[in-house]
Amino acid sequence: MRASVAVLGLWHLGLVTSACLAEIGVRVVVHDADPAVTAMIGAGASPVWEPGLAELLAEQRRAGRLVVEPDLAAAVGGRSVVWLCFDTPLDDHDRADTAVLHETAAAVAACASGPFTLVVSSQVPVGTCRRLAGVLPAGSHVAYVMENLQLGVALDRFRRPDVLVVGSDCPAAAEVVLDLLRSLPGDRVVTDLESAEMAKHAINAFLGTSISLANEIGDLCAAVGADGHAVARAMRLDRRIGERARVTPGLGFAGGTLARDLRFLERLATEVGLRPTMAPAALQVNAGRLDALLRAMSADVTLAGGAVAVLGVSYKSGSDVLRRSPGLELAARLHAAGAVVHAYDPLVPARSLPPAPGVRAFDDPYAAAAGCAAVVVLQDGLAPDRVRLDRLGAVVPGALLVDCWNAFRPADVRAAGLRHVVLGRAAA
Structure with missing residues (x-):
């Protein structure tokens, strides 16, 4: 009989892990320290956007395989597996802050009714899992399962992993994890904690x-x-x-x-x-990549006093995450160079874009492009469906199309009456 699993930390990684574990038949109890998050999931919504995630969470809750528990002790009590899925915070220097993992492991140990397997999928520096093992009660063990989260296709990546990497110094703990994930395809690499973390x-x-x-x-x-x-x-x-x-x-x-x-x-x-x-x-x-982009643009258009459309301002295509967004950083650089920026993203409504000096937000890519000397297509998912060359050429004839993903054929760009710059290719 498969173990009942408590999943702690309900953001992108935790929600995807919970929903997909429930989908393959595991009984899952989920908990987050933020009561607003558990309330939202309990009401049938998802606090993060990911294609298909809200629907899968609702489906698994209706089936009774996924239960929301606002109390930590009730969530972990009697569970033989506790799975830590916190999205590990990073500081401005890309250093991971693992305090939440250590604090949670200690709290779980304090209210556990017996030995259990602590599974860690959070993004942690090598050596973290062995340190976590030091706070667990006697007879408990740690296993590390390498996450393969990719925003925009996260459900598919969980359902069809290229490889499952499981690390533990206890063969029985590794076997518990392998049994939970037995229906998933992909090769298995079973190794020690440090090797799995280093992978x-x-x-x-x-x-x-x-x-x-x-x-x-x-x-x-x-x-x-x-x-x-x-x-x-x-x-x-x-x-x-x-x-x-x-x-x-x-x-x-x-x-x-x-x-x-x-x-x-x-x-x-x-x-x-x-x-x-x-x-x-x-x-x-x-x-230096944004510097290279600005150099390529400046060779063809005058930024100072002009307007530039930036299409795709979230962190990546298929995501509404704005933290560490190259689009927002580019907008700030363009403003510093004297340009007015028109910003658009298919998943970030104009009203949700944080206000920034010299930046206007739009809900339509062609409205954003209007009046601009250059249009920067930052995301691969925008072409050709969301950004059509014929419509773009009609709105800004003769403008510079900065094609960051080589998504448009040069002949098609010329036929639309636009000029074309592609990173990694000499200007035509």
């Missing part, structure tokens, strides 16, 4: 380094008249690299997720007496 750091650091390498190659391509996107296609066709490799030049990574793990590896190397080189280099390249 997450390594995956994100590899992705971040790949993106920075692609962007540096793209800048070189633009400088010598080459096409960095053609180069990327050639790279992906090399079987040693692979068709899904992150080698396309563009804006870089945002939101703090990849930067968090690169920063952690940088600090870890220093702490253990090694000299970090790759992580700092990847971060340095990434920090």
